[in-house]
Amino acid sequence: MKFIGIDVGGTNTDAVKIEDGIISYFKIPNEWGSIIEALRNMGDAETSRTVVSSSLPLNLLHEGKGGDTKTLIMAGPGLNFSSFGTDIKGCVNHRGDIVEDIVVGEVIKELSNKKDNIAIVGKFSNRNPLLEEKILGIALDYYDATKIAVGSDIQGLSFPRRIGTTILNAKVKKSVENLTKAIENYSSSFYYFKGDGGIIPHNLAMKKPLDLVNSSPATAALGAYYLTKEKNGLVIDIGGTTTDFVELVDGRPKLMNNIVLFGYKTLVRSVDTWAIPIGGDSYIDFRSKSIGPERRGNAVAFNGEYITLTDLLNCMGEKIGDYNRSISVMKTISKNYRSLAESLVDKAVSLICKESCKLGNPSTVICTGYLGKYLAPMIGERLGSNYIVPKFAEVANAIGAAISRVSLxxxxxxxxxxxxxxxxxxxxxxxxxxxxxxxxxxxxxxxxxxxxxxxxxxxxxxxxxxxxxxxxxxxxxxxxxxxxxxxxxxxxxxxxxxxxxxxx
Incomplete structure (x- = not known):
C-alpha cells in the first residue's frame, strides 16, 4: 500500500509518499489550492491511503475570522448558562428522557435574529439528541448546514466544555467543509490528522472540525519518532512561520485532555504543545534588532522583499535558496553584515532554547522542519543537550501524517x-x-x-x-x-x- 501525507504549514505545503519504506517528497508554497496541487502532483491519491494535516481551523481562530456565533442552550430548569448564549426551553434529563419539549415559536424567534453561524447545545444531548435534532431541522431554513454545529456530536462529559467545543466547531466548520469538497475532487476517501496524533475519516471530521487543532505539531512529533526511533526527548519543529515544541514520552507525543482554546474550555484532546512566532520567514526589524513575530512573505533568498532568519543564516555561510541575493541585500544594510547576522541568529537561538527549557532542560532534542538542520547544532550546544537531525527532517510533519493510524x-x-x-x-x-x-x-x-x-x-x-x-x-x-x-x-x-x- 502507498501512504500519502500532506501537511499545510504557515509557509509551505509538504507532500510525502511512502511506499515499501521508501520516502519521496516535495514542497510547494502555501496558498489556497496548495493541497490540491500536492494531490495532483502525487497522481495516485485515489489508490493510496491519503492523510491531510491542516492548520486551517487554528489559523482561522487565531485571525479572528470565525465570525459571530449564535448559541442556543437547553440547560434545563434552574440552570443559567446565559454567559455562553441564549437559554431556551427544552430539557433532557440525566437518563436521556425528554422532560421538557422545545417551544417552536421561541426557536424561530431566536433564529430570525441571524448571526454568522450557530451552535445548538442541550444538556445531556449526548444521551438523547432528539431535541437538538428538532432545532437543527428548523435551523436549516435559516442557516446553511456548514454553519451549524450541535453538541451531541461531542463525546465526553462536562456541559460547559461541550458548549465551548460546539461554539468553536461552528466557527470553523464551513472552512473545513470547503477544504474537504476541494480535496474530494482528487481523493474521494481520505483522512484528516487530529491534534492527538491519530486520524479520522474526513466525513467524521465534519462533525468535529476542532479535533484538527494542533495537528501540525502532532505530526512533527510522530514523524520525528518514526525517523529516529528516539522514544524520549523534545521535538523542536522549526518551520517557516513558527517554532513548535512537543515532548516525546515512550515514543508518543505527550497528550493533554480538555484543552483551553481562545478562552473556551473544551473537550478536545490534543498534544501538549507550545509555540513561539520564530521561523525561517520571520521578519527582521533592524531598528529594534528583533526577530518576528511578523511574517512579511518569503525570504530574500526565495524572491522575497525583506530579510528573514533564513537570509541571516546565508550570511553566516549557509546556502539556502539564492544565498548570494541574501548577502547582497544584507550588505546594503550593514558593512559588518556577517557579525550582525550572527548576533541576530544568536538571539533567535536564545529564544528557542529558553522555550525548550519550559519543562526542564531536555537531555535530547530532535530538530525538524524547514530550518531544523541549520539551527540544531547551535541549539544543542546552548542547551548542553544531545541533538538529532533525522534524514527527511524538513518534511517530518508530512511523514507523521502519512504513517498515523485511525484513532476514533x-x-x-x-x-x-x-x-x-x-x-x-x-x-x-x-x-x-x-x-x-x-x-x-x-x-x-x-x-x-x-x-x-x-x-x-x-x-x-x-x-x-x-x-x-x-x-x-x-x-x-x-x-x-x-x-x-x-x-x-x-x-x-x-x-x-x-x-x-x-x-x-
Missing amino acids: MLYQRIDTERGRVVWNGTVEKIKDDARSLSPEEIIDIAKDKVRSLAMRYGAAEEDVKDVDLLYFNAYDVIRGWYRSGQISDCVVQITPGISSEVVS
Missing part, C-alpha cells in the same frame, strides 16, 4: 435498568442480562465497539488492539431498597500512533 473516540452510556445503551449519541437496546455486568465487562463492551467502528473506517486489525480508557464512572440504581440496575459512563479511544501497515 467513543462515548458509551449504559443504563441497565432501562435496557438502553448510547454510543456517541445513538441510542440502542442492550441485552436482557446486562444488569449483572461488571465494570470490566462494561469497559470491554466500549472497547469492542470502538474497535469495530475503527475497522469499519479502514483501520487495520493490528492497529485497534490498544485502546485508552479516558473516563469511567458507574453507580447503582436503587428501587425499594433493592439494586434494580446500574448506570455507567465510559469514554475510550483507539490509542493514537503509527500504523502497523507502514513499513519502517
Whole structure:
C-alpha cells in the first residue's frame, strides 16, 4: 500500500509518499489550492491511503475570522448558562428522557435574529439528541448546514466544555467543509490528522472540525519518532512561520485532555504543545534588532522583499535558496553584515532554547522542519543537550501524517435498568442480562465497539488492539431498597500512533 501525507504549514505545503519504506517528497508554497496541487502532483491519491494535516481551523481562530456565533442552550430548569448564549426551553434529563419539549415559536424567534453561524447545545444531548435534532431541522431554513454545529456530536462529559467545543466547531466548520469538497475532487476517501496524533475519516471530521487543532505539531512529533526511533526527548519543529515544541514520552507525543482554546474550555484532546512566532520567514526589524513575530512573505533568498532568519543564516555561510541575493541585500544594510547576522541568529537561538527549557532542560532534542538542520547544532550546544537531525527532517510533519493510524473516540452510556445503551449519541437496546455486568465487562463492551467502528473506517486489525480508557464512572440504581440496575459512563479511544501497515 502507498501512504500519502500532506501537511499545510504557515509557509509551505509538504507532500510525502511512502511506499515499501521508501520516502519521496516535495514542497510547494502555501496558498489556497496548495493541497490540491500536492494531490495532483502525487497522481495516485485515489489508490493510496491519503492523510491531510491542516492548520486551517487554528489559523482561522487565531485571525479572528470565525465570525459571530449564535448559541442556543437547553440547560434545563434552574440552570443559567446565559454567559455562553441564549437559554431556551427544552430539557433532557440525566437518563436521556425528554422532560421538557422545545417551544417552536421561541426557536424561530431566536433564529430570525441571524448571526454568522450557530451552535445548538442541550444538556445531556449526548444521551438523547432528539431535541437538538428538532432545532437543527428548523435551523436549516435559516442557516446553511456548514454553519451549524450541535453538541451531541461531542463525546465526553462536562456541559460547559461541550458548549465551548460546539461554539468553536461552528466557527470553523464551513472552512473545513470547503477544504474537504476541494480535496474530494482528487481523493474521494481520505483522512484528516487530529491534534492527538491519530486520524479520522474526513466525513467524521465534519462533525468535529476542532479535533484538527494542533495537528501540525502532532505530526512533527510522530514523524520525528518514526525517523529516529528516539522514544524520549523534545521535538523542536522549526518551520517557516513558527517554532513548535512537543515532548516525546515512550515514543508518543505527550497528550493533554480538555484543552483551553481562545478562552473556551473544551473537550478536545490534543498534544501538549507550545509555540513561539520564530521561523525561517520571520521578519527582521533592524531598528529594534528583533526577530518576528511578523511574517512579511518569503525570504530574500526565495524572491522575497525583506530579510528573514533564513537570509541571516546565508550570511553566516549557509546556502539556502539564492544565498548570494541574501548577502547582497544584507550588505546594503550593514558593512559588518556577517557579525550582525550572527548576533541576530544568536538571539533567535536564545529564544528557542529558553522555550525548550519550559519543562526542564531536555537531555535530547530532535530538530525538524524547514530550518531544523541549520539551527540544531547551535541549539544543542546552548542547551548542553544531545541533538538529532533525522534524514527527511524538513518534511517530518508530512511523514507523521502519512504513517498515523485511525484513532476514533467513543462515548458509551449504559443504563441497565432501562435496557438502553448510547454510543456517541445513538441510542440502542442492550441485552436482557446486562444488569449483572461488571465494570470490566462494561469497559470491554466500549472497547469492542470502538474497535469495530475503527475497522469499519479502514483501520487495520493490528492497529485497534490498544485502546485508552479516558473516563469511567458507574453507580447503582436503587428501587425499594433493592439494586434494580446500574448506570455507567465510559469514554475510550483507539490509542493514537503509527500504523502497523507502514513499513519502517
